[in-house]
Amino acid sequence: MPTPDAEAAAPRAPRRIGPYTVITRLDGSASRGDVVPERRYIARTPDGDRTVLVSGPLPGADPQRYMTEADASRYLLGPWASPATELAAPGDSPWHARPYLPALPLPTALAVHGGPLPEHTVRALGAALAETLVVAHGQNLTHAGVSPAAVLLAADGPRLTCFGAVRAAAPDGTSRSGLPGLDPGSLPPEQASGGRPRPLGDVYALGATLAYAATGHTAPERDELPSSLRALVGRCLSRDPGARPQLAELLNEFAPDSAAGLSGFQAASRATALFAPGWLPARVIAAIVHQSAAVLAAEIVPPERPSWAPPLPVSAHRQD
Secondary structure: OOOHHHHHHOOOOOOEEOOEEEEEEOOOHHHOOOOOOOEEEEEEOOOOOOEEEEEEOOOOOOHHHHHHHHHHHOOOOOOOEOOOOEEOOOOOOOOEEEEOOOOEEHHHHHHHHOOOOOHHHHHHHHHHHHHHHHHHHHOOOOOOOOOHHHEEEEOOEEEEOOOOHHHHHOOOOOOOOOOOOOOOOOOOHHHHOOOOOOHHHHHHHHHHHHHHHHHOOOOOOHHHOOHHHHHHHHHHOOOOHHHOOOHHHHHHHHOOOOOOOOOOOOOOOOOHHHHOOOOOOHHHHHHHHHHHHHHHHOOOOOOOOOOOOOOOOHHHOOOO
16 A cells, blocks of 8 residues: 555646546555556546546656557447547647546455455456457457556446556567556566567456456465466466467356357447446445545636636626
């Protein structure tokens, strides 16, 4: 968990990002100090019409690579993906946004819950993430950003964010070990050494994320994992990409009774049935509801008119 000194040293949230007024950070002190690949804020238009989740690169990140990955994420399909829907204009400070959905980052959810999540929650999470990656790989897209902090938990299911975090952090052929924003526990070994992100790297990162959800650690001891998950998650975390399972095997394990198939990008989700009421612990649901209420109640102060601005026209003043 972040120390008070670390919290005090954290840079203050900006008041505005692009056209949006910032309400609050998404990743607060309850996130237990886990690595977040980007800065994330809940924000709203000055007129209060739209609320969004707006993201920007970490200090020192290459803005061009960051925006390239944000642009590519717009093509992600599936109910559990969270693609960017709005990007900064060329030449502006880098940011991208998507509609706001009340949700907690996975590390925050564990902190709120007081420990690892129930096995049925982890299995539902595995089904949705595996399904999302199946669709992405079918589009010839490697996510290269799966990590605990990249997963947001909403009442109706998870959302996978932070597309391309590995590629944005450093180009292929360059060591990525120790770079800000990359969780070492979920970074595939071949990508840490500079290898090109490939689909089986997403499988490793998925295994690390599920291990985290089930134990609070991305690289737990085998006995820490629930017995029904040990073999499969252990294979996901193999250092040899060829020894990792295929996503179809993971999906069949986590959603074995689903009748819907993935015969096309717009096919019905096999994971949907797993997200009935009760899929998340009560404390996590309560925290999501609290976040939603706080965001709804937040007041956006209109920007002050600068002193040099011309007076409002007569028609803009109240007429008796």
